[in-house]
Amino acid sequence: AQKITQTQPGMFVQEKEAVTLDCTYDTSDQSYGLFWYKQPSSGEMIFLIYQGSYDEQNATEGRYSLNFQKARKSANLVISASQLGDSAMYFCAMRELDSSYKLIFGSGTRLLVRP
Amino acid sequence: DVKVTQSSRYLVKRTGEKVFLECVQDMDHENMFWYRQDPGLGLRLIYFSYDVKMKEKGDIPEGYSVSREKKERFSLILESASTNQTSMYLCASSFRGGPHEQYFGPGTRLTVT
Numbered sequence: 001a002q003k004i005t006q007t008q009p010g011m012f013v014q015e016k017e018a019v020t021l022d023c024t025y026d027t028s029d030q031s032y033g034l035f036w037y038k039q040p041s042s043g044e045m046i047f048l049i050y051q052g053s054y055d056e057q058n059a060t061e062g063r064y065s066l067n068f069q070k071a072r073k074s075a076n077l078v079i080s081a082s083q084l085g086d087s088a089m090y091f092c093a094m095r096e097l098d099s100s101y102k103l104i105f106g107s108g109t110r111l112l113v114r115p
Numbered sequence: 116d117v118k119v120t121q122s123s124r125y126l127v128k129r130t131g132e133k134v135f136l137e138c139v140q141d142m143d144h145e146n147m148f149w150y151r152q153d154p155g156l157g158l159r160l161i162y163f164s165y166d167v168k169m170k171e172k173g174d175i176p177e178g179y180s181v182s183r184e185k186k187e188r189f190s191l192i193l194e195s196a197s198t199n200q201t202s203m204y205l206c207a208s209s210f211r212g213g214p215h216e217q218y219f220g221p222g223t224r225l226t227v228t
Binding site for chain 1: 124146148155156157158159160163165173203205207209211216217218219220221222224
């Protein structure tokens with residue numbers, strides 16, 4: 001069965017430093033996609049970055065990059081040069097692309113950026 | 116820009132009441148989803164719809180029903196609200212197929228007393 005695990009319930013990072021949020025996943029499918037979402041205190045889920053299982057390069061979107069290690073089934077989010085506005089909940093999610101419309105979410109990591 | 120709107124940000128209902136949560140998207144997406152979010156549990160899928168009048172159960176459909184009469188609108192119905200349905204409810208939409216991300220609405224925080 002599909003599963004997403006985020007083992008860090010909460011993290012702190014100093015402003016302007018980089019931070020890595022961990023995500024491991026479990027699937028028996030070969031074709032899947034991995035997503036990261038940010039949820040500020042306002043509640044809306046904001047899409048950050050996507051990595052396909054067949055993508056050979058790690059995805060990057062501005063200050064966000066995804067450290068994809070397929071053999072280890074991990075898809076960690078790296079935020080460079082943290083800003084105060086990065087303080088939020090972060091969710092890792094997965095979808096098996098050929099068989100399902102469903103996104104399976106992890107339990108989330110709360111990131112707090114210190115000034 | 117994609118926009119997903121939900122009818123209420125906050126809602127307070129009494130046990131046993133029928134509750135309607137409305138979601139509208141303006142991007143002609145085929146897929147629409149209803150999730151509930153509870154602390155420590157992440158988001159859990161209640162129902163989703165891949166076309167008008169089509170629906171499929173998610174992981175926690177008990178106590179809920181849905182309606183999709185128009186492509187842009189997806190309603191979540193609590194037939195008889197209970198206190199264990201107090202939660203944050205998030206609607207999302209996406210294009211069908213492929214690696215398309217889901218776009219989320221702002222959420223409805225429902226309290227059942």
